[in-house]
Amino acid sequence: xxxxxxxxxxxxxxxxxxxxxxxxxxxxxxxxxxxxxxxxxxxxxxxxxxxxxxxxxxxxxxxxxxxxxxxxxxxxxxxxxxxxxxxxxxxxxxxxxxxxxxxxxxxxxxxxxxxxxxxxxxxxxxxxxxxxxxxxxxxxxxxxxxxxxxxxxxxxxxxxxxxxxxxxxxxxxxxxxxxxxxxxxxxxxxxxxxxxxxxxxxxxxxxxxxxxxxxxxxxxxxxxxxxxxxxxxxxxxxxxxxxxxxxxxxxxxxxxxxxxxxxxxxxxxxxxxxxxxxxxxxxxxxxxxxxxxxxxxxxxxxxxxxxxxxxxxxxxxxxxxxxxxxxxxxxxxxxxxxxxxxxxxxxxxxxxxxxxxxxxxx
Amino acid sequence: xxxxxxxxxxxxxxxxxxxxxxxxxxxxxxxxxxxxxxxxxxxxxxxxxxxxxxxxxxxxxxxxxxxxxxxxxxxxxxxxxxxxxxxxxxxxxxxxxxxxxxxxxxxxxxxxxxxxxxxxxxxxxx
Numbered sequence: 001x002x003x004x005x006x007x008x009x010x011x012x013x014x015x016x017x018x019x020x021x022x023x024x025x026x027x028x029x030x031x032x033x034x035x036x037x038x039x040x041x042x043x044x045x046x047x048x049x050x051x052x053x054x055x056x057x058x059x060x061x062x063x064x065x066x067x068x069x070x071x072x073x074x075x076x077x078x079x080x081x082x083x084x085x086x087x088x089x090x091x092x093x094x095x096x097x098x099x100x101x102x103x104x105x106x107x108x109x110x111x112x113x114x115x116x117x118x119x120x121x122x123x124x125x126x127x128x129x130x131x132x133x134x135x136x137x138x139x140x141x142x143x144x145x146x147x148x149x150x151x152x153x154x155x156x157x158x159x160x161x162x163x164x165x166x167x168x169x170x171x172x173x174x175x176x177x178x179x180x181x182x183x184x185x186x187x188x189x190x191x192x193x194x195x196x197x198x199x200x201x202x203x204x205x206x207x208x209x210x211x212x213x214x215x216x217x218x219x220x221x222x223x224x225x226x227x228x229x230x231x232x233x234x235x236x237x238x239x240x241x242x243x244x245x246x247x248x249x250x251x252x253x254x255x256x257x258x259x260x261x262x263x264x265x266x267x268x269x270x271x272x273x274x275x276x277x278x279x280x281x282x283x284x285x286x287x288x289x290x291x292x293x294x295x296x297x298x299x300x301x302x303x304x305x306x307x308x309x310x311x312x313x314x315x316x317x318x319x320x321x322x323x324x325x326x327x328x329x330x331x332x333x334x335x336x337x338x339x340x341x342x343x344x345x346x347x348x349x350x351x352x353x354x355x356x357x358x359x360x361x362x
Numbered sequence: 363x364x365x366x367x368x369x370x371x372x373x374x375x376x377x378x379x380x381x382x383x384x385x386x387x388x389x390x391x392x393x394x395x396x397x398x399x400x401x402x403x404x405x406x407x408x409x410x411x412x413x414x415x416x417x418x419x420x421x422x423x424x425x426x427x428x429x430x431x432x433x434x435x436x437x438x439x440x441x442x443x444x445x446x447x448x449x450x451x452x453x454x455x456x457x458x459x460x461x462x463x464x465x466x467x468x469x470x471x472x473x474x475x476x477x478x479x480x481x482x483x484x485x486x487x488x
Contacts, residue, residue, distance in 0.1 A: 032424045033399040226398065230424060291402045291449075293422050313403040314424060344420070 004049035005141045005199040006206050008106060013222055014085065016041040020225055021112030023050035028224040036317045037153055037222035039188055044223035045209055048187075052115035053136045053196065054122070056106040060129035065106055068125055069251055070267070081168045084248045084259050085256075086110075086118065087267030088311035089304050091274060092246035093253065094121060096238065098185065100170055107181075107196075109142070111240045125266070133136060141202030145209065146192035146231075149218055150359070154193055156217065167191075167207040168319065175201075187228060189235025202206055225285035230314050236356030242296055242311045244327055245285060249274050252327065253354065256284035281308060281327040285357060288322035291315055294341045300326055301340050301347070307332050309339060316357060324350070336355050364483045366457055370476035372433045373485060376413055376443040376472050377457065383409055385434050386459040387420070389452060392486055396425035400449045403430075404443045410437060414472050421452070421463070430462065433476045457464055 001024045010017065017028035026047060028035060039045055058066065065073045071084035081100040085093050095114040100107040110118045115137065122133055145154060155161070160182055163172055170183040182198040197205060213219030229239070238253055240245050249267075250259050251274050261272050290295060293313045300308035313324035324341070332339065337352040365371065369481040375393035379386045394400065402422040412418050418438075419427040441463050444451055452460035467473065478487070 028398060193453055226424060292404075293401060293424075293427065295427065315422075 002050070002138070004047055004203040004256070006047045006049060006143070009206050009210075010047065010222075012137065015222070015224060015359065017132060018225070019221055021050055021115075025111055026222070026224040028226045029053055029222045032224070032319050035227035038097055038157035039147045039190060039231055040318055041148065042218045043145060043149040043153055043192070043220045043229070044188075045220050046144040046146065046223050046225075046228055047141070047206070048194070048228075049137075049141040050112035050117060051142060052108075052110040052112060053140055053142065054108045054110070054119070055134045056108070056131055057104065057134075058129075058131040060131040061106050063124070064126060064129050064131045066265060067110070067262065068266055069097070069099060070259040070265060070271070071099070072263050073099050073101070073106075074263075077079050078103050079165070079169055079171070081170055081185060083255075085255060086121065086242075086256060086266075087250065087271070088246060089267060089270065091249040091251075091270030093117065093240075093244045093248055093250060094246060094247055096240055096244055098183075098275055098302040100181075100183065101189035111342070112241060132192070139199055140196050141199050141206075142194060142196045143202070143206060143209075144186050144188075144194045145220060146188040146190045147185045148190060150190070150192040150220075153217055153220055157251060171338055176190060176327070182215055187235075188231035189356060190231075190239070190360055191269065191306055229312075230317060232317055233312050233314050233323065234316050234356065235357075236325070238283070238325075239312060247326075249279070252279035252281055252283065256310060279330055282330050282333040283311075283355070284328040284333040285353040285355040286307070286310070286313075286324040286341070286350040287291075287353050287357075288313075288324065288341060291322055292343050292346075292348055293322055294324040294326075294343055294348070294350075298324070298326075299342045300330075300350070301342060302338075307339070312360060318358050325355070328352065365392075365455050367479040370433065370473055370478060371482035372431055374429075374431045375434065376431055378473060378476055379453055380467070380470070383467050383470065384437065384439060385465045385467045385473060386435075386440060386461050387418070387430075387432055387463050387465065389430065390482070391456045394456040394460070397421065397425065397428065397453075399424045400452045403407055403442075403445045403449050403452065403462065405445070406438050408438050408441060410438045412438060421430050430444075432463075432465065434467045434472045435463060436467040438463050439466050440445040448467050 308328035
């Protein structure tokens with residue numbers, strides 16, 4: 001199993017480690033609920049170094065990314081990032097990624113579990129194009145600092161004016177000869193940043209950021225992949241392997257906003273057809289009665305018929321309600337629609353609700 | 363540090379404490395820690411007959427849903443009603459306040475066949 005440059009820090013902090021996408025990653029430190037609530041109210045730091053990071057250079061870098069991405073990345077300005085899907089010819093989702101445009105290069109961040117597949121996919125489409133791809137995943141670290149207190153704390157800790165960039169903006173710099181990039185993005189539904197820096201400096205920066213709070217400010221506390229999952233679920237954000245896979249298209253997944261049907265790209269024809277016809281099933285939020293959790297694979301029913309399937313579910317720590325995301329027949333996915341889920345042999349009432357379940361103030 | 367020696371255990375991490383013919387059943391701290399934050403406990407109704415080795419209910423956490431087993435047969439005389447509103451009691455005090463059910467055992471010999479604290483600890487260590 002692969003280990004990030006922050007592995008020793010996780011051990012020292014008493015993290016429980018699990019295999020995630022081939023990496024030994026912290027699932028929790030103090031408790032999933034505790035870390036979740038701390039992220040919603042203060043600031044948490046997550047090791048997300050397992051995510052794939054590819055750098056593209058060369059005159060055809062933009063053309064390659066335009067070909068494989070659903071988003072019109074050509075419209076990104078230097079210093080801006082954008083969420084996109086990468087699809088196959090059928091419009092099935094190979095991965096969801098973030099693409100960032102630098103002055104002289106591009107960065108793509110992909111899911112850990114899809115890294116090998118995406119490298120092969122990109123290499124196939126690089127043929128005949130003047131572009132170079134470098135997989136920097138194991139040479140760099142990536143951490144996410146998320147929560148309402150983050151921007152204030154972060155500005156205090158590091159000599160970077162992060163507050164001045166908007167959402168999905170990023171800045172780059174160099175500190176003592178080590179390059180870094182700081183992005184105002186995340187996967188929790190909170191404001192915050194994601195930082196990419198050299199593996200050599202990762203542990204030092206992690207230790208610095210997680211030092212104890214003082215009477216003047218609260219501490220940034222570590223949080224694991226468990227809280228990351230419940231946070232993204234409350235925020236209605238899809239997770240590859242749950243909401244997204246090769247048998248699902250971005251339009252059904254509720255991610256049509258990251259697809260530019262006007263441009264020419266891989267899967268474009270298939271997606272134009274789906275958009276014209278309307279998707280058969282749609283990504284839908286569900287609020288369940290009671291406290292039972294509907295796990296991935298739970299059937300969604302209306303009357304006696306099966307009309308969908310749950311892709312993720314949890315007991316929302318913020319709302320105190322059992323929430324789930326799933327695919328439901330389009331006609332039955334409207335807000336307020338009464339449905340049910342089948343947990344074991346029990347029918348549990350559920351109501352369709354718009355995503356996200358949680359939206360931060362301000 | 364071992365588990366309490368005043369009770370018996372199942373491999374699947376349920377503890378059993380016998381007082382007269384009433385057996386209290388719960389899960390061990392190890393199991394509660396493994397499950398992480400417990401969100402829901404599904405327990406049988408009072409009067410329900412349980413069979414040794416069979417599921418008595420289910421426990422759900424943020425991470426997973428697991429069956430709960432009984433090591434003794436008998437009739438449920440009481441369920442921990444506090445768990446409805448406060449399932450986290452199982453996380454906070456799995457050997458005490460976080461107990462699950464009380465069963466009037468039909469065959470006390472079944473209890474004697476369950477793992478001792480020492481055997482259970484050895485299983486965890488092994």
